[in-house]
Amino acid sequence: MSALAINTTTAIDYTEMEKVPAHVVFPELFEPSAVMIQRRKNRHPDCIPSNPMYIPDPEVAKLALVWLVAPHQLLSLGLQGHTGTGKTELALYLADKLNLPIYIVKIHARMNPQDLEGSYVLDAEKNKTITRKEYGPAAKAYRNGGVLLMDEFDKASGELTSAMHLLVEGKPWPLEMFKETIAKHNQCYVIGTANTYGSGHDERYITSNQMDQAFLSRFMWLETQYPNVVQESKILEKFAPRLPLHLRNDIIKLANALRDAALGTNRDGDIDDPIQCIFSTRVMIAWAYYIQTFGAFRKLKQSLDAVFLKSVTPEDAGIVKDIVEKVFGDDINKPLKDLLAKK
Template identity: 80%
Template sequence: MSVSQLTSNTVSNVAIDYSEMEQVLGHSVFPELFEQGSTAMLKRRKNRHPDCIASNPMYVPDEETAKLALVWLMAPLQMLSLGLQGHTGTGKTELALYLADKLNLPIYIVKVHARMNPQDLEGSYVLDVENNQTVTRKEYGPAAKAYLNGGILLLDEFDKASGELTSAMHLLVEGKPWPLEMFKETIQKNAQCYCIGTANTYGSGHDERYITSNQMDNAFLSRFMWLETHYPNVIQESKILEKFAPRLPLHLRNDAIKLANAFRDAALGVNRDGNVADPIQCIFSTRVLVAWVYYIQAFGVFRTLKQSLDSVFLKSVYADDAEIAIEIVNKVFGDDINRPLKDILAKK
């Protein structure tokens, strides 16, 4: 065996230390958040874990919210878990995925729902085959994996959890030793485990718009530091649409943003604080906006703007809001909404 082969084999047998950290310039990792020449330093994992997930390359973070989330992540201690509250499509999950990806943190996603029980977080025993024999082995759930391996534990839409589940998560979100009833063992939180929850509400219970959200007790809610996510402003959404639909003319992308904000005004008020008489229940989120401009292009030049808008949004509007929804669309687009894309492209 040659020296080079021996060296190669030796290196390949060395276990990778996924907990090893390195100091990096903030601008090199988050150029969207830190200006060129900034001396801000961040810590991140030196080696990328197999459970890391690539984030959306088209995602444009809100600078202030992302920086505050980084303050929480970079702090020597996480005194509280992080709660991201905001309306649907404001980028709560995208923000968590973005931070995890850039910092080489594995991310373990728990899709919370009302029928979930504590064992779904912990794991279960499964049957497997070893040496041609059936054996029973332990398989940790996503929350237990995050607790043991480190990384971000993302409790997605955790305001949909039942009272039984939130009671079982008190020690988990507080970072205390966590007993796994399924396995009759107690595990310690990895020093690099970060718990983030996303929610449409602040745990106040039934909401006319988010009818599956449950009320959560104050003891659970007080274990979170809360940041509120918002829909991007006009400039931010313009940058997003330019990434997704650079071939669409600027005037069409701008009109699409105007329509999105007209719906948000009708649903949430001009200040997005809910101060609006008789609000509509449908929300024109950034997710919907991006999908619409994408399908305007995908539907082709011979189909109308209304056809793609019907498919991504209008068909899902409640019957009680349908009439006012059409009024909003007509107010922003007028006759253009019923014209094929080729006619819109011909306009100066």
């Protein structure tokens, strides 16, 4: 008699937790110590790898982590900051390190509540066409657990924010599309990113909408800032090690001079006649990258044109040109090979 094959395959419990030393999970945030942190033991298929080049701001990242690992999230988490300050990167970083699936909803003014919920789709089953539910990313995260990232949610219409009140508060959420109500999973974490605090039209972020206080009060707010000089030095050293130190330093110097002109030296917007363009960390990294990929025989200005200068408005162009010349002088019109030879 032949032996029967025994199926030992078991379903993976993606909600099972394990305790791991904090410095192992977050070496950028914690020194080796006895501090332990809980994370999911098994990595979910919907996890997304974070940017290996990302260097978090320690204080903001720790506060966001405190919110995430707390026994209860009494409020959703709002990450506010200028473009390119790492709001989305921070959410991806935390989810990745804690093995949490992350579901990203790109908010825009024309989005309606049904876009968050999902829809009915046609499918084939046993040679027949059937209709089945397909939950949207927001409903999937709320129902099954994971990080729900509402990216640029200050772009939402009043209709959409009204429909999201129960969602961001963690209450049972009615899905009108499916005529059902779902409860929030105990491992669902709602995070929103925004350029503004929902104040409405902004000269720099013209598509941001005004949001009512009832909606905004359902968030715990953290503000993301551009990295300081030391942090950006580490970022460029990690991302563009082939560029000479003096060139990396000048790139950072230009970034901060342009931010001074846009946001003031304290980065609080207290400045007369600010320029509207922002030289973000993202732009800084892109310029360093394209300086290298454009090659040794092309001028620095060619790559700067491509990543930044061509998008500057005519009103700001003269001021920006003066700042570039003040920081770089004649070097901006020299090919990379000349600067590589410079001591």
